[in-house]
Amino acid sequence: MTNGTKQKAHISFTLNGETAEVAFAPHKTLLEVLREDLALTGTKHGCELGECGTCTVLVDGRSILSCLMLGLDAEDRSVETVEGMADGAQLHPLQETFADTGAAQCGYCSPGFMLAAKELIEKSPNPSRDEIKEALSGNLCRCTGYIKIYEAVELAAAKMRGEAMELPKESIYGL
Amino acid sequence: MSNSKSNGTSDFQVIGKPFRKVDARAKCTGQTKFADDIILPRMLSCKILRSHEPHALIKNIDVSKALALPGVLAILTGKDFPIPYGILPVSQDEHALCVDKVRFVGDPVAAVAAIDEDVAFDAMNLIEVEYERLQTITSIEEGLLVEEPRIHEYGDGGNVHKKVSLEFGEIEEGFAEADLVREDTFFYEGNTHLPMEQHAAVAYFDTDQKLTLWSSTQTPHYVHRALAKVLEIPASHIRVIATPNGGGFGGKSDPFNHEVVVSKLAMITGRPVKCTLTREEVFYCHRGRHPVLMHVKTGVKKDGAITAIHFKSFLDGGAYGSYGVASTFYTGALQTVTYDVPRYKFQGARVFTNKPPCGPKRGHGTPQPRYALEVHLDKIAEELKLDPAQMRREHLVPADSITANYLRIGSMGLGACIDKVVEGSDWKQKFSWSNWQSAIGNRQSHKGIGIACSSYICGAGLPIYWNNMPQSGVQLRLDRQGGVCVMCGSTDIGQGSDSILAYIVAEILGIDPFDIRVVTADTDLTPVDLGSYSSRVTLMTGNAAIQAAERARELLTMAVAEKLNVPIENISFAERRAFDVENPEVGVSFAEAVVLAESKFGTIGTVGSYTPPRSPGKYKGAGVGPSPAYSYSAAVAEVDVDPSTGIVIVERVWIAHDIGKSINPALVMGQVEGSVYMGLGEILMEEMSYRANRNAVHKFPSMLEYKSPTTMEMCDVKTYLIEDPDPNGPFGAKEVGQGPLLPVPPAVANAVYNAVGVRIDEVPITPEKVLKALREKERGREARFGPTAVPHVEWPEPLRVLTPAEGGDGREMPSVAVHS
Numbered sequence: 002m003t004n005g006t007k008q009k010a011h012i013s014f015t016l017n018g019e020t021a022e023v024a025f026a027p028h029k030t031l032l033e034v035l036r037e038d039l040a041l042t043g044t045k046h047g048c049e050l051g052e053c054g055t056c057t058v059l060v061d062g063r064s065i066l067s068c069l070m071l072g073l074d075a076e077d078r079s080v081e082t083v084e085g086m087a088d089g090a091q092l093h094p095l096q097e098t099f100a101d102t103g104a105a106q107c108g109y110c111s112p113g114f115m116l117a118a119k120e121l122i123e124k125s126p127n128p129s130r131d132e133i134k135e136a137l138s139g140n141l142c143r144c145t146g147y148i149k150i151y152e153a154v155e156l157a158a159a160k161m162r163g164e165a166m167e168l169p170k171e172s173i174y175g176l
Numbered sequence: 177m178s179n180s181k182s183n184g185t186s187d188f189q190v191i192g193k194p195f196r197k198v199d200a201r202a203k204c205t206g207q208t209k210f211a212d213d214i215i216l217p218r219m220l221s222c223k224i225l226r227s228h229e230p231h232a233l234i235k236n237i238d239v240s241k242a243l244a245l246p247g248v249l250a251i252l253t254g255k256d257f258p259i260p261y262g263i264l265p266v267s268q269d270e271h272a273l274c275v276d277k278v279r280f281v282g283d284p285v286a287a288v289a290a291i292d293e294d295v296a297f298d299a300m301n302l303i304e305v306e307y308e309r310l311q312t313i314t315s316i317e318e319g320l321l322v323e324e325p326r327i328h329e330y331g332d333g334g335n336v337h338k339k340v341s342l343e344f345g346e347i348e349e350g351f352a353e354a355d356l357v358r359e360d361t362f363f364y365e366g367n368t369h370l371p372m373e374q375h376a377a378v379a380y381f382d383t384d385q386k387l388t389l390w391s392s393t394q395t396p397h398y399v400h401r402a403l404a405k406v407l408e409i410p411a412s413h414i415r416v417i418a419t420p421n422g423g424g425f426g427g428k429s430d431p432f433n434h435e436v437v438v439s440k441l442a443m444i445t446g447r448p449v450k451c452t453l454t455r456e457e458v459f460y461c462h463r464g465r466h467p468v469l470m471h472v473k474t475g476v477k478k479d480g481a482i483t484a485i486h487f488k489s490f491l492d493g494g495a496y497g498s499y500g501v502a503s504t505f506y507t508g509a510l511q512t513v514t515y516d517v518p519r520y521k522f523q524g525a526r527v528f529t530n531k532p533p534c535g536p537k538r539g540h541g542t543p544q545p546r547y548a549l550e551v552h553l554d555k556i557a558e559e560l561k562l563d564p565a566q567m568r569r570e571h572l573v574p575a576d577s578i579t580a581n582y583l584r585i586g587s588m589g590l591g592a593c594i595d596k597v598v599e600g601s602d603w604k605q606k607f608s609w610s611n612w613q614s615a616i617g618n619r620q621s622h623k624g625i626g627i628a629c630s631s632y633i634c635g636a637g638l639p640i641y642w643n644n645m646p647q648s649g650v651q652l653r654l655d656r657q658g659g660v661c662v663m664c665g666s667t668d669i670g671q672g673s674d675s676i677l678a679y680i681v682a683e684i685l686g687i688d689p690f691d692i693r694v695v696t697a698d699t700d701l702t703p704v705d706l707g708s709y710s711s712r713v714t715l716m717t718g719n720a721a722i723q724a725a726e727r728a729r730e731l732l733t734m735a736v737a738e739k740l741n742v743p744i745e746n747i748s749f750a751e752r753r754a755f756d757v758e759n760p761e762v763g764v765s766f767a768e769a770v771v772l773a774e775s776k777f778g779t780i781g782t783v784g785s786y787t788p789p790r791s792p793g794k795y796k797g798a799g800v801g802p803s804p805a806y807s808y809s810a811a812v813a814e815v816d817v818d819p820s821t822g823i824v825i826v827e828r829v830w831i832a833h834d835i836g837k838s839i840n841p842a843l844v845m846g847q848v849e850g851s852v853y854m855g856l857g858e859i860l861m862e863e864m865s866y867r868a869n870r871n872a873v874h875k876f877p878s879m880l881e882y883k884s885p886t887t888m889e890m891c892d893v894k895t896y897l898i899e900d901p902d903p904n905g906p907f908g909a910k911e912v913g914q915g916p917l918l919p920v921p922p923a924v925a926n927a928v929y930n931a932v933g934v935r936i937d938e939v940p941i942t943p944e945k946v947l948k949a950l951r952e953k954e955r956g957r958e959a960r961f962g963p964t965a966v967p968h969v970e971w972p973e974p975l976r977v978l979t980p981a982e983g984g985d986g987r988e989m990p991s992v993a994v995h996s
Contacts, residue, residue, distance in 0.1 A: 092201065110372045
C-alpha cells in the first residue's frame with residue numbers, strides 16, 4: 002500500500018475509561034493505533050504475529066492480542082491498556098506487586114502479563130497456582146522464569162480481596 | 177578512608193535488603209521508554225533489505241524503482257559503507273550493508289528511509305539485487321573440510337576462523353597415572369537469546385553536525401567506537417544512549433548494522449530515523465549460543481580425583497567473527513575452576529558457516545563444555561561406582577588457589593552449594609545408579625534425579641580492546657539541597673544494574689536508594705562502563721560506586737566533623753543524617769552535610785573507577801578466563817520421562833548459588849530463577865535449526881515455532897543462596913546473571929539417564945532423541961543418542977605452560993618439537 006491517496010479510518014471508543022477518537026490508516030492493528038496514533042507506548046510488541054502475548058490489552062474486559070485485532074474493530078468498545086490500570090496516582094495492586102517482588106525484570110512483557118492477570122483475578126479472585134499458570138500461558142517472559150510473576154499475581158489477588166499476605170522468607174532470601 | 181561497610185563487617189541499612197528496583201514502577205506503568213517507544217517529529221522509518229541467498233556475490237543492485245516511489249527519502253547500499261567494523265579488534269569483518277558478497281540468509285544488503293513504515297517496506301521490495309551463488313558451507317565438518325570458497329579472507333586457513341591449542345602440564349603423565357581414562361563425545365546445538373524486545377534504534381543528526389543514537393544495546397561504549405570508525409566522524413560528535421533493554425542475554429552486545437544504517441540515514445536526510453527489527457530479523461541478528469561439538473578425555477583415580485583433562489571443541493561460528501575468538505577460548509577456559517584439575521589440555525577450532533553469526537549468550541561459550549564435562553563426570557562416577565554428588569564434593573578446587581591454566585580462585589562456595597541441593601532434594605534417598613532398572617516395567621513413573629555443578633566469571637579480567645584505563649567509572653554529584661546523582665555508563669538490561677548503583681551509594685551515604693537519581697548508559701553524560709556482558713556489572717560498577725561514594729562521604733565527614741567539633745572518625749551516616757556515633761542526637765541532616773561540604777570545598781562531585789586485578793597467566797591466550805572472582809552453582813534436577821513418547825518433564829530443580837553477598841536478595845533470586853528457566857529451555861527444546869539443504873534457511877524464525885518454555889513447561893525451582901563474601905566483590909558480592917544457567921542442562925541430562933537409562937549426549941533432549949536412544953537400548957546397542965566422533969583437525973603445536981604446581985611462572989615454555 003503506497004501512501005499518496007490513503008484514506009484514514011476514524012473510530013470512537015472508550016480508552017482507559019475515557020472517550021477517545023482517533024483517525025488512522027484502516028489496515029492498522031489496534032497495537033499500532035495505540036502506539037503510533039495515540040502515543041500509548043506502554044503496550045509493547047514482541048512478534049506482531051500473535052505468538053508472544055506481549056501486546057495483550059483488555060477489550061471489554063477480555064484479554065486480546067492487540068497485534069491481531071484491527072483498530073477498526075475497537076469501534077464502540079472499551080479498551081484498557083497498562084496506562085489505564087492505575088486509579089489516578091494510586092497504582093493498581095498488580096502494578097505494585099509486579100514492581101515490588103521483581104516480577105518485572107526488563108519489564109517489557111510486564112504490561113501484557115499484568116493485563117492478562119487482571120482478567121484472571123476479576124474472574125477468579127483467589128486463583129490457584131495452576132490457574133495462574135494456565136491464564137498466563139499465552140504470555141512469554143524470558144527474564145523471570147515466571148516464578149516472581151506467579152508470586153506477584155498471588156499477592157495482588159490477596160490485596161484485592163483485602164487480605165494480608167506476605168511472601169515466605171525463603172522465596173526472598175533463598176534460605 | 178577505610179570503610180568497614182564495604183568489607184562486609186557491619187550492619188547494613190540497604191545492602192542485603194529486598195528493595196524494589198528503582199525503575200520498577202516506571203516499567204509497570206508503561207512509562208519506561210524503550211527504543212521503539214521513542215517518537216520524534218518528522219521521524220523517518222527505515223527498512224533493511226536482507227539477503228535471501230546464503231552465500232553469493234552481489235553482481236548488481238538497482239534501486240531506481242525504489243527511489244522513484246513517493247515518500248522515499250534515501251536508499252543506501254554497501255558502497256556507502258566501505259569501512260568494516262566488528263566487536264573484537266581481531267575480527268573487523270562486518271559492513272553495515274554488504275559490499276560485494278552476502279554470507280547468510282539475512283545479511284543486510286540495502287536500506288531505505290521513507291516517510292512511514294508502509295512506504296519503506298514497499299520501497300524495500302522494489303530494490304533489485306542480482307546475485308551469483310557460491311557454494312555454501314553449513315556445518316562444522318564442511319567448515320573444516322571445504323577450503324574454497326572462503327567465507328572470509330582471514331582466519332586460520334580455509335574456512336577456519338580460529339584454532340587454539342594450549343597445554344598446561346604433562347597431560348600424558350596424568351593419563352598414565354590414572355586408574356580410569358574415559359573419552360566421550362557431545363554436541364550442543366545452537367540456540368538464541370529471544371529477548372522479548374526486538375532490537376530498535378533511533379538516530380538524530382542535529383544542525384551542529386552532532387549525532388545522537390538511541391538504541392537497545394547492552395554495550396553503548398562499543399557502539400560509540402564503531403560509529404566513529406564507520407561514519408568517520410569524531411567520537412566527540414557522537415552521543416550513544418542505551419535505552420533500557422527489553423531483555424538482552426548477550427543478544428544486544430555487538431554493534432549492529434541497523435545502528436550504523438539509521439545513523440547514516442539521519443546524516444543524509446537531516447531527519448530522525450528509526451529502525452525496529454521484525455522478530456524474523458532478530459533471529460538473523462542472532463549472536464547466540466554456538467553449536468559446539470566436543471570431545472573430552474579425562475583420567476581419574478579410583479576415588480574420582482582427576483589426573484588430567486584433554487578437551488577439544490569445534491564451534492560453528494556462523495557467518496561473522498562477532499565475539500567468536502573469545503567464545504572459542506571460553507569453551508576451554510573454565511573447566512579448571514570447579515574441580516581440581518592438575519593437568520589440562522585444550523584444543524578449539526571455530527569455523528565460518530553461511531548461517532547467522534553466533535556470539536555471546538548467557539554463559540558465553542561455557543554452557544556447552546560445562547554440559548559435556550558434567551555428563552562425562554556422571555559417566556565416570558557410574559564406572560567407578562561412586563555417588564556423583566559425593567565424587568564432585570570431594571575433589572573441589574581449593575579456595576585461594578591458582579588453577580593449572582592460571583586462573584586465580586578467590587572465595588569458593590561450591591561445597592556448600594552441593595551440600596544444600598543434596599540435602600534439599602533428598603538426594604541420598606532418591607539416587608541410585610540402578611534407579612532406572614527398578615523403574616523398568618513400571619510404566620506409571622520413570623522418575624530420575626541428576627546433579628551438576630558449575631562456575632562463572634564475575635567480569636572478564638581484560639577489556640575487549642587493549643587499554644590501560646578502568647573498565648568501569650562512576651561519577652557522583654551532590655546537590656546542596658541533599659540530592660545525589662550517580663552517573664555510570666552501565667546499561668540496565670533488566671538485571672537491575674541501575675538499582676545496584678543506587679543501593680550501594682545509598683548504603684555508604686546513609687540515605688534512601690529512592691533519594692538517588694541514577695543516570696546511566698549515555699556517552700555524553702556518563703563515564704565509560706564497558707557494558708552489560710560477562711557478568712561484570714555488579715562487581716565492576718559496584719566497586720567504582722563504592723570508591724566514588726566513599727570519596728564523597730570523606731568530604732562530608734570532614735565538613736561535618738569540623739562543624740560539630742568532634743573527631744572525624746566519630747562521624748557516621750544513616751537515616752539521611754550525619755552524626756556523632758558517641759552522641760547520635762548530635763548531628764546534621766544529610767542536606768546540611770552537603771551544604772557544609774560545599775561551603776568548605778566548593779561543588780561536590782566525586783569519581784570512582786575500577787580495574788580488575790592482574791591475572792597470573794602471562795601466556796598467549798591467557799586473556800580469556802581470568803576474573804576478579806568466580807561464582808559457583810550446584811543443581812539437582814528431578815525429571816519424569818515417558819518412555820512411550822520420549823517426553824521429558826522436568827518437575828523440579830533445586831539450585832544453590834554462591835553469590836558472595838547479595839546486594840539485593842530478591843533480585844538475586846530473580847536472576848537464579850531466570851537462569852534455571854533459560855537452561856531448561858536450552859536442554860529441552862530451544863534450537864536454531866536450518867533446513868537440510870544448501871540454502872541454510874532458518875527453519876522457524878518465529879516465536880511460535882522456536883520453542884521456548886511457557887508457564888506450562890517451567891519447572892518448580894527451589895533456590896538456596898550461599899553467602900561467602902569475596903574480597904574482590906563490592907560488599908563481597910559476586911555475579912548471578914549467568915552462572916546459575918550452567919548446571920541446569922547437564923543436571924537434567926543426568927536425571928534423564930537416571931530415569932530411563934539412556935544417555936542423551938546431544939542438546940536439546942527432544943522426545944525424538946529419547947525414543948531413538950530407548951530403541952537402541954531395546955536392541956541391545958549402546959543406550960545413547962549423540963555424536964560418535966569428531967573431525968580430524970591439523971592442530972597447531974600446543975603452546976605449553978608449566979602449571980603452578982610444576983613451578984611454572986604463567987609464561988609459555990619455549991617451543992620444542994618433542995611431543996607427538
